[in-house]
Amino acid sequence: MAYFGFWADQGMTTPLTELQMTVSAATGGQQDFVFYFGSPDSTVKAVPDPNGDSPSEILVRVVDTNLGNGHDIGDQVTYRFATSQVGLDTAQDNTPLSLGAEVLGGTPVEIWLRIIEAPQPNVGTFTDLFVETSGFLVQQI
Secondary structure (H helix, E strand, O other): OOOOEEEOOOOOOOEOOOOOEEEEOOOEEEEEEEEEEEOOOEEEEEOOOOOOOOOOOOEEEEEEOOOOOOOOEOOOEEEEEEOOOHHHHOOOOOOOEEOOOEEOOOOOEEEEEEEEEOOOOOOEEEOOEEEEEOOEEEEEO
16 A cells, blocks of 8 residues: 655655744744655545535645643744745735645645744743644545
8 A cells, every 4th residue: 555645855765754943932933844745656636625616626735732831823833834935924824725636646745834933921842733634535546
């Protein structure tokens, strides 16, 4: 079975395991990350929307796994997605990124993510934000 998901490299040889940043109490922080989504050998297709909405699409979003730690999306953390670094400047805050209805095997999608943090009472390195996708199916090619 083929692996599909997030990759640290464009060649899709190293699965993405962590996005980590350090936050300052005085200034907060901002960091850009680049990673890739796809499969070396399988096409990824969106699962039809159970509400019957059309078209179905693969969405990438940020999930906060530790609410209430002073590092929460919408309160202290803003994120932006784009398919280029320059696109982060005008991307909408806290909005998922649409990858369309399918991602072809062997051709990863480059994804840029900017995390913007307000000054924090709880300084340090945070690792409780993760990227995930909406449901999709894998089609062998």
